[in-house]
Amino acid sequence: MRRLRCILVASFVLIVVIPMSYFAVRYSRRPTFLLPEQVVAEYRAEAALLVLAPGWEWPVSPLAPVPDGTSIMYEEGWGKNQADFYWFCSWASRTVDLQLPADARQQALENVLSLQSKYFFTNGLSADSKAFYVRMLRNAADGDMDELRGYYELNCRQDT
Amino acid sequence: MNSIVGKIRKLIGKSYTGAAPVAVQPAVGVGFWVDSFLIGAILGVIAQFLRQAPGALMDLGASTSPWVNAGFLLSVFASRGAHTLRKAILVSAGTVAAYLYAWLVSYHLLFMLRESISLAAGWREAAPWLVAALPASLVLGTVAAVSHKHGLLGDLCLAAPFAWSLPEVTQALKTDWLTGVTLVIPIAVLIALLIHMVKEERPLGKVAVLATALTLGIMGIALYPVARSLIPSW
Secondary structure (H helix, E strand, C coil), rough: CCHHHHHHHHHHHHHHHHHHHHHHHHHHCCCCCCHHHHHHHHHHHCCCCCCCCCCCCCCCCCCCCCCCCHHEEEEEHHHHHHHHHHHHHHHHHHHCCCCEEEEEEHHHHHHHHHHHHCCCHHHCCCCHHHHHHHHHHHHHHCCCCHHHHHHHHCCCCCCC | HHHHHHHHHHHHHHHCCCCCCCCCCCCCCCCHHHHHHHHHHHHHHHHHHHHHCHHHHHHHHHCCCHHHHHHHHHHHHHHCCCCCHHHHHHHHHHHHHHHHHHHHHHHHHHHHHHHHCCHHHHHHHHHHHHHHHHHHHHHHHHHHCCCCCCCCHHHHHCHHHHHHHHHHHHHHHCHHHHHHHHHHHHHHHHHHHHHHHHHHHCCCHHHHHHHHHHHHHHHHHHHHHHHHHHHHHH
């Protein structure tokens, strides 16, 4: 057998087949991206499972109006995250509202603490962010609302 | 330089004939198309990896002429000793087509996989090149086949790589000297191999080769922007 042909085939396997296979496997595991209408459907499906705090209503769409939004794609789960986050904000607003009766705030707190079972917490957060939420919720359960109040003011208030 | 070129030439010659090269080798035939395909795929992957590397190597990966020259060298090699011009053109064009298509597919496929872009987006990048590769294969194959001929026409064809190499070289040298040198070295090696290969078959008209190389190079520089405008992803 000719030496060069053996070298050629071996080089082909080493340089082409192996890297291509590696990147093909990685490619098959790449995140799935959704179209705006798919992400809205995802958001509505998640919203249907959640009950908002009294006085809150679901926005029709979680998508911000953007000038060139036609080609924007969203990571899978983005719509669920938006629904969970909005739901969390609705109950956080009541938890930190000192004008509400104690039993209403307690009911709101129970909802806030159940965030840890939602997609937003289990799938949407990085390990660092999870640690932050765990600490904030634990403090809230212990009666220290400062962090939750600050969070609500910074992230949830529509008028800020 | 000549001794290195000679050694490489001998190695290639031995691999396909089992003996040291003689003045005129028999044409290697269509079996060489498979080898060209493998070489094209290997060089396509290497080019794409270089394309993602920082510095001057990135420009080498993104360049066109060194990779085209490699295919041209293969096609000249494949058509040596063909009994008729028609057969030489067929073998050359087949060789360069196998090389170019393998190169283009592996280059763009690796790009698509590494960058996690959709198949449609990858296809948009590759399609103009795949279309251009068909006439390019025929032209390059014909030029490669005719380069074996004695006389001015053969010398003209032998100088043809300067037409597509000089524009990129001048462009790279304008960028910075390292980018220029990184591009010049592989091109110079490939052209030296090419000239050495043809020189073993027939006498070269040195003045004719130099003059046509210069003329074609200048023409290439003039037409380079036009060619680039035809392929958006160039």
